[in-house]
Amino acid sequence: MIDIQKIRTEFPILKQKVNGKPLVYFDNAATSQKPQIVIDSIVNYYTTFNANIHRGVHTLSQKATNAFEEARVKLQKHFNAKKNYEIILTAGTTHSINIVATGFTSLLKKGDEIIVSALEHHSNIVPWQMLCERTGAILKVIPMNEEGELQLDIYEKLLSEKTKLVFVNHVSNALGTINPIKKIIDKAHHIGAAVLIDGAQSSAHIKTDVQALDVDFYVASAHKMCGPTGVGILYGKEKWLHKLPPYQGGGEMIKQVTFEKTTYADLPYKFEAGTPNIAGVIAFGTAIDYINNLGFDNIAAYEDELLQYATKKLLQIEGLKIYGTSKTKTAVISFNIEGIHPYDIGVIIDKLGIAVRTGHHCAQPIMDFYKIPGTVRASFAFYNTFEEIDLLYEAIIKAKTMLS
Structure with a gap:
């Protein structure tokens, strides 16, 4: 079992605020955050x-x-x-x-x-x-x-x-x-x-x-x-x-x-x-x-719960389309909203403290296949929460309202 509250205390960056809002970090496919023990190991090498x-x-x-x-x-x-x-x-x-x-x-x-x-x-x-x-x-x-x-x-x-x-x-x-x-x-x-x-x-x-x-x-x-x-x-x-x-x-x-x-x-x-x-x-x-020590089975099970919850939640948004619907996938959701450029969505939800990736994700042939300029990509890790997904949902609704 994942003890999410304990885990979140081990990642110092998750305590900060972005644009006055608690950081919601959904850009894990680009790079993951680092627990204090990893940061300490770097400091320990250079100091001892x-x-x-x-x-x-x-x-x-x-x-x-x-x-x-x-x-x-x-x-x-x-x-x-x-x-x-x-x-x-x-x-x-x-x-x-x-x-x-x-x-x-x-x-x-x-x-x-x-x-x-x-x-x-x-x-x-x-x-x-x-x-x-x-x-x-x-x-x-x-x-x-x-x-x-x-x-x-x-x-x-x-x-x-x-x-x-x-x-x-x-x-x-x-x-x-x-x-x-x-x-x-x-x-x-x-x-x-x-x-x-x-x-x-x-x-x-x-x-x-x-x-x-x-x-x-x-x-x-x-x-x-x-x-x-x-x-x-x-x-x-x-x-x-x-x-x-x-x-x-x-x-x-x-x-x-x-x-x-x-x-x-x-x-x-x-x-x-x-x-x-x-x-x-x-x-x-x-x-x-x-x-x-966390266990890959535990990580996979929890991240899959996050993926299923987020998929169901985001599909409630009218005009939102998810790209990549394989039955076997990791906790990544790439999506667009009809008529809105993904970059614009990313900029607005960043103002609400939510970090996602926008663009072609260094995978232009995939975007060419779908005939789109890019996507908004939310990628989850074991230190993310269901409450953060709710915040993402609300932020997308707000962005859609502002950009429509």
């Missing part, structure tokens, strides 16, 4: 053992290195990676995707095919387009339907012996749709293709077992999971991480350097050039502990 890692024999460096590597192990266990060195610590999901996309430059040839879905964030579209430009590979797209679901029958027809890679998000950031990634992975593997799953939107709501999925690559960001910005992971099967060349050159990712030749470090350091966001990685480990 700030030092660079892996390179020093002195006490502070040893402490920092231990805390950093302990966080890696926490992430390994959370995602159930087979080896801790299959967890590459990155600057976030976008960074992780680009490591893979750049690495495959040497593994693809002209005429090879790669598949992406119509539900993707730009971060899981643009790097693959750039890869195709470099290699001559061909990008194909799994189409979506009106409910915001992928058309798997067409996906099966797209697969062939030419298919080398498949990229799909676990959850759509724009619509909340939960994709059937196990089916997608299995069908890709049947014809010998590798699969990357973008877990940026799923990781805060679904506990992922990468071994059970048999996925080749899985990427996620800390800031969607109550952790800090600028930190993420790239999980890769060991065999694939050995095949990919380093993404960046520099310190830490080397074994030996001479002016004649450089040899690279073993995993995971081969992909971790330079000084990392040490405090952020340690805080990511703290955030993982925090949400696991």
